[in-house]
Each structure stands twice: as structure tokens, then as C-alpha cells.
Amino acid sequence: MQRSDLNKFDLPDLPGVYLFKKGRQVLYVGKATSLRDRVRSYFDDDLIATRGPRIVDMVTRADRVSHETASTVLEALVREAALIKKYQPKANVEGKDDKTFLYVVITREEWPRVLIVRGKDLGKSDVPLSHTFGPFPNGTQLKEALRLIRKIFPFYDTPKPVTTKSGHLHARIEFNRQIGQYPHLPFEALAKKGALDQKAYRQTIRRVALLLSGRVTELRKALERDMKQAAAEERFEEAAELRRELFALDHVQDVSLIKKEREEERAGFAGARIEAYDTAHLAGRDAIGVMVAVVDGVPEKKAYRTFRIKGVQKNDDIASLREVLVRRLGHPEWPLPNVIVVDGGKAQKKATEAVLAEASLAIPVVAVVKDERHRPREITGARAARASEADIVLANSESHRFSLSQHRKARSRSLKK
Numbered sequence: 169m170q171r172s173d174l175n176k177f178d179l180p181d182l183p184g185v186y187l188f189k190k191g192r193q194v195l196y197v198g199k200a201t202s203l204r205d206r207v208r209s210y211f212d213d214d215l216i217a218t219r220g221p222r223i224v225d226m227v228t229r230a231d232r233v234s235h236e237t238a239s240t241v242l243e244a245l246v247r248e249a250a251l252i253k254k255y256q257p258k259a260n261v262e263g264k265d266d267k268t269f270l271y272v273v274i275t276r277e278e279w280p281r282v283l284i285v286r287g288k289d290l291g292k293s294d295v296p297l298s299h300t301f302g303p304f305p306n307g308t309q310l311k312e313a314l315r316l317i318r319k320i321f322p323f324y325d326t327p328k329p330v331t332t333k334s335g336h337l338h339a340r341i342e343f344n345r346q347i348g349q350y351p352h353l354p355f356e357a358l359a360k361k362g363a364l365d366q367k368a369y370r371q372t373i374r375r376v377a378l379l380l381s382g383r384v385t386e387l388r389k390a391l392e393r394d395m396k397q398a399a400a401e402e403r404f405e406e407a408a409e410l411r412r413e414l415f416a417l418d419h420v421q422d423v424s425l426i427k428k429e430r431e432e433e434r435a436g437f438a439g440a441r442i443e444a445y446d447t448a449h450l451a452g453r454d455a456i457g458v459m460v461a462v463v464d465g466v467p468e469k470k471a472y473r474t475f476r477i478k479g480v481q482k483n484d485d486i487a488s489l490r491e492v493l494v495r496r497l498g499h500p501e502w503p504l505p506n507v508i509v510v511d512g513g514k515a516q517k518k519a520t521e522a523v524l525a526e527a528s529l530a531i532p533v534v535a536v537v538k539d540e541r542h543r544p545r546e547i548t549g550a551r552a553a554r555a556s557e558a559d560i561v562l563a564n565s566e567s568h569r570f571s572l573s574q575h576r577k578a579r580s581r582s583l584k585k
Contacts, residue, residue: 169230171211177233179204183244184237185251188230188259195226196259199248201426203235222503226259239418241425243384245313249304250382260305269303270310272380279330279366280373282323284310295329301380307464312425317379320416321372375413388417440464442555443496443505444563445520447477447488448575455480456578457492458571461505462563465556471502474574485512486519493523507553509534509563517548536564 169188179186181204188196188210200206210227238244252260269287274280276296285293287303304310314325324330378387395410442462449455455477461468475495480487489510496502508524508531510516517535524531532553537546544564550557 169227169232171208174207174211174233177207177235179207179233179235180237181205182237183239183241184235185244185247186233186235187251187255188226189232189234190229191231194251194255194257195230196223196257197248197251197255199241199244201241201244203237207233207235222259239384240420242313242316242420243382245304245309245425246301246380246384247382249302249380252303252305253301261303269305270307271300271302271304272310272314273297273301274299274373274377275329277329279324279369281330282314282318282325282373282376284314299377299380305464307466309425316420316425317376320413320420321376321379323373323376379417384417388414391417440506440555440559441468441503442507442509442559442563444509444511444567445489445492445496446511446564446567446571447485447492448571449477449483449488454575454578455488456571456574457488458567458574459492459496460563460566460570462559462566465559465562467562467566472570474570476578486515489516490519490523493520497523497527497529504529505531507532507534507555507560509536509560509567511536511538511564511568513537513546514548534560536560542568 181202183199183201184203185197185199186203186207187194198206210223236247238247271285271287271290273283273285273290274297275283276298280298284307290300318325375387375390378384378390391410391414395407395414398404398407398410440463444460444462445457447455447457457475457477459471459473459475461471473496475492477488477491479491489512508520510520510533513535517533520533524533532549532555534547534549534553534555536544537548539545544561547557547560550560
């Protein structure tokens with residue numbers, strides 16, 4: 169597919185979801201604040217450096233793009249997750265450990281809770297679940313989305329179950345008070361009335377479930393129907409609350425979501441992959457090199473690799489780093505990173521950039537200089553790489569920890585010989 173092909177798909181400058189397809193097969197699902205601008209970005213010259221060969225291959229294979237507009241970015245985000253779950257597009261799910269995806273679950277309890285869990289933790293809890301939504305590719309946006317949803321439809325998100333005793337909330341409940349009230353009942357009213365309206369709360373949970381499943385049109389119709397019925401039966405306070413929820417749903421202030429989405433667009437990739445490298449040896453003996461990966465701020469330990477240094481005979485950290493990088497790039501089946509982090513200064517950074525140039529790759533390189541206590545003293549190249557310093561430090565720390573651990577194993581094997 170070529171950039172010139174986009175003209176026939178009439179993509180609007182509106183939020184929504186887009187689907188790259190080959191015939192009827194869905195290859196990839198994404199969301200956007202502007203469908204037109206986001207889809208165009210897939211035809212930029214630096215696509216392989218910013219998104220990797222898997223996405224480049226997907227764009228090359230695609231022969232059409234379909235889309236759905238959304239009223240808000242929040243609506244687009246939940247619709248994206250619903251479509252990924254429905255179609256399981258290879259370009260969305262391949263190359264990423266399913267265990268690192270985020271899901272939203274609703275518990276099957278007396279007072280249901282809405283919680284975020286990682287794929288690796290699904291099915292491990294003793295708490296029964298009534299709904300599971302996802303996968304959501306971006307953890308930061310998901311957390312922001314739930315914060316917005318919770319303003320419209322207040323729900324419990326406590327780590328411990330919500331329990332009642334004789335109709336009252338148990339004194340040990342730890343409720344997150346960021347919205348300043350229990351669902352459907354301010355604290356002052358709670359003290360007077362002494363109990364929550366469980367029926368109303370369960371209705372709220374049903375509305376949250378509709379929203380998270382991407383069935384926003386159905387949710388709007390349900391709110392309108394219930395509002396009219398409450399007004400006809402002269403339940404005016406309830407009708408006013410439903411009107412507030414309907415208005416908030418249509419006019420949700422998702423500026424923060426738009427900001428995060430545009431930061432992604434500038435970075436060129438959601439769920440950025442950072443690879444960090446480190447070497448370890450003892451006076452040149454038992455030298456090893458390691459590669460670790462951090463995806464969307466989470467260590468992807470399944471992707472960690474160890475290399476026994478073979479071609480360097482003396483204590484030469486730069487030569488060892490070059491060997492590790494060359495051998496790593498000899499694995500085209502591994503997804504390319506968006507950023508590479510090396511332990512050291514300008515010399516390590518230049519050596520890495522030289523290896524990448526020889527392979528015709530334009531991947532940004534960040535160098536982390538340590539102090540005498542092995543704490544990060546200076547980070548070079550983070551701004552140019554458009555990467556979070558927190559993620560860079562995490563990746564660098566993981567590479568150092570992993571290299572020490574692997575080197576101890578290598579020394580132990582040598583002593584046993």
C-alpha cells in the first residue's frame with residue numbers, strides 16, 4: 169500500500185479507530201485523535217526506525233484502510249481494545265508477550281470493583297470475575313481513561329473487597345477518595361443514612377461494562393431511556409443524575425488523553441520498546457554481554473538475552489559491546505527496539521551508532537554515565553530519542569542487574585571445570 173492510496177479512503181480529521189486490512193483480513197487496529205493524520209504517519213520515511221519491521225510489513229501487505237469515528241478519544245480507546253479482542257490482528261499481538269498486556273476486570277462480588285490487571289495475572293486471583301475487557305496496548309492511557317470514566321460513573325477500585333456489615337459499610341474499607349464521595353452517596357449523607365444504594369451501584373457497574381466493551385451507542389440509548397422513564401414517574405432527582413451522566417459521556421474532558429495520544433504520535437510508536445546492553449568480566453575472563461527489553465515501561469523478561477563474548481581476547485569493553493550488538497542484529501526474528509540504551513559515555517554511544525549505521529538502521533542511542541556508586545549521573549541522548557528518562561534508567565538498571573547475575577553464573581561454571 170502506498171501513501172497515494174489514502175486519498176480513496178476519505179479519512180476525516182476526527183477521533184476514532186482505524187483498521188489496516190488485506191481483503192477482509194484485519195491486519196492491525198489502532199486509535200487516533202485525528203484519523204487522517206495518524207494513518208498518514210504510517211507512510212513516513214522513518215517508519216522502520218520508529219515502529220519496526222513488523223509494522224512496515226503490515227503496511228506493505230495492506231490494501232485498504234477502514235475506520236470508525238468516535239465522539240471522544242475515550243470512546244476510541246475502549247473501541248480499539250474491543251476490536252483487538254475481536255480480530256486478534258497479528259501486527260497488534262505478535263512480537264509482544266501477551267502477559268504484558270493490560271486488562272480491566274469487574275469482580276463478581278457484593279459490591280463489584282473495577283480493577284486493572286496484567287495478562288500474566290488473569291486467572292490467578294481467587295476473586296471471581298463477571299467481565300474482562302482488553303487487551304489495552306497502552307497502560308498510561310488506560311489509567312487516565314479509567315480516571316475519566318470514574319468521574320462519570322463512580323465505582324470502587326480498592327485492592328481489597330468492599331464488605332458490608334448489617335447494611336453499613338465495614339469500617340475497614342479502604343476506598344480511594346479521589347472523587348470525594350462513595351458511589352451515589354457523599355460522606356455526609358452516608359453518616360446520616362448509614363447505607364449505600366446497592367441496586368443503584370450495580371446499575372452503575374452495568375453502565376461501566378457497556379462503556380468498556382465499546383458499546384457506547386447502546387449505553388447512550390439506555391441512559392436516555394432510563395432518564396425519560398424516571399421523569400415520567402416523577403423521580404426527578406434520578407432523572408437529573410441520568411441527564412448529568414449522559415451530558416458527561418458526550419462532553420467528557422479528555423484533554424489529557426488527547427495530550428498522551430499526541431505524545432505517542434510524536435514518538436511514532438505506542439508501547440515503545442527500549443533495549444539496554446551491558447557487559448561484565450573479571451580481568452577479561454568469563455566475559456559476557458546482556459540485552460534486556462523494557463516495553464511500555466515494563467521489563468519484558470522473556471526477551472532478555474545473554475551473549476558469551478567470543479571474539480575479544482583482552483579487557484576491551486567497547487569491542488565486547490560491538491560484538492554483542494552485531495550478534496543481536498543477526499536475529500531478524502526479534503522485534504527492533506525504538507531506543508537503545510548503553511552503559512557508559514560518548515565512546516559507547518558512538519560505537520553503538522557505528523554498528524547501527526553499518527546495518528542501515530536509524531535507531532536512537534542513549535548513554536547512561538554512572539557515578540562512583542554506580543548511580544546514573546548523566547543521561548545523553550534521551551531528548552533526541554524522545555524517551556522517558558524513568559524508562560531509560562529502569563532499562564539501564566535491569567541490564568546491570570542481569571549482567572551481574574549472568575556473570576556470576578559464568579564464573580561458577582568456570583570454577584567447576
